Amino acid sequence: MSQQSMIDRYTSGERILHWVTAITFFLLAASGLAFFHPSMFWLTGLLGGGTWARILHPFIGVVMFVAFILMAVKFWHHNVLSGNDRKWLGQIGDVIANRDDRVPPIGRYNPGQKILFWVLLASMIVLLVSGIAIWQPYFAPSFSIGTVRFGALMHALSALALILLIIVHVYSSFWVKGSTEGMLSGKVSRAWAKAHHPKWYEEVARK
């Protein structure tokens, strides 16, 4: 593939933010699941044991939140539902079954990615707020027991939603061949752009 056939999709800054979010997410999901269910407790070993996992988890969480929010500031305007999005969602069956010739053309992000973006943002905010309420030993003691209990439940619920969406996100990046490479190198092929994000490709080609 010649250099010319590649086009820029992500700057190095955007990619660094993405992968900081991804790596911190992985550590948080592992230690969080360890606190969530006994069958996963062994995952605390990843952070150096139960007590270390308890100490580090919230700090890593703050790093993930900051990285994600910086990314959200850069990307939110690409993620407003518009144009063919409703139509695309109506034909989600064709999308899933790889009948791409029938799928209406969409822009830089497809509606699935856009919805993912907003739900991720919501769960990040809930995770931060509830996480502060249950953060031992610094903040939890200053909240009422009722708040801590509710915070723990919300933290678990939003974390489950987040992990579930990330499973979908990771699989999708594998499913749509070339996507992971795009987030690693910052470049995608013209063919990839034309096939998966035709309206975005037109914009880029016009420049």
Add this chain to the structure above:
Amino acid sequence: MALQSLDIERRSATTTPPPGAREQPQVAKLIDVSRCIGCKACQVACQEWNDLRSEVGHNVGVLDNPLDLDEHSWTVMRYAEVEPEGGNLEWLIRKDGCMHCADPGCLKACPAPGAIVQYSNGIVDFHQENCIGCGYCVAGCPFDVPRISKKDSKAYKCTLCSDRVAVGLEPACVKSCPTGAIMFGTKEDMTHHAEGRVAELNERGFANAGLYDPQGVGGTHVMYVLPHADNPEAYSGLPKDPTIAASVGTWKGPLKPVGLALLGLTALGAFIHYLKYGRKEVEHEAEGGGERGPRGEA
């Protein structure tokens, strides 16, 4: 407490049966509030036996000292002046501390394997060497008992002197009580004894006297004889019908298997999708033709 490892009924964050070869009779501590004179001998005995010393605090104008439970004070006397009926003044004194619930909210909430155990005799004990300091036990407890140490971030509370009980002794507080207001024995004996005391109190005009053994937490292994059992809140906020909070029950109950199953099914669904439909691959990459071709609207 390795010596007691053969008679554990429940172990935190453990889904297989804990060592349970031996079975012991259920024990209980009975605190007869009507016989308590508030001398704090039990507080002193607790600190002495367990080798603990709270920091000397400040007098805030009431007898309560220390004002609250902490990692060094596993039991405190709480004093309440109340007027149950017009004109009367009653001084209600309650020895506060872990109630050793049959269905312990702390143990249910604890994520660290073996940090909280319930022995087959009913005593709920914290094993600090397994504690990770997350504070979930604080959220799980319906009685606001566990305290996280500021020094080591481990959770502490009354052990019901499990070390003494294991060798056939009564808890230190029981041993020290000068009026015999604190008693210890099998739960059956203590319940029976309490019935007699309640009948006596009824005769003496305390029509609402009763035994506090709240069934919302499966009963407790620390029970009170209360002259005003109809209003336990009068005794410095003893909850009337304590249960594990619904939020904790959901979080550490059905959400655990349901949550994990959802994650597992999502991953499985993704794999099946791959097997059925495969990846979206772009053909003719070299010519930049793409399978969609140039037919997007202009």
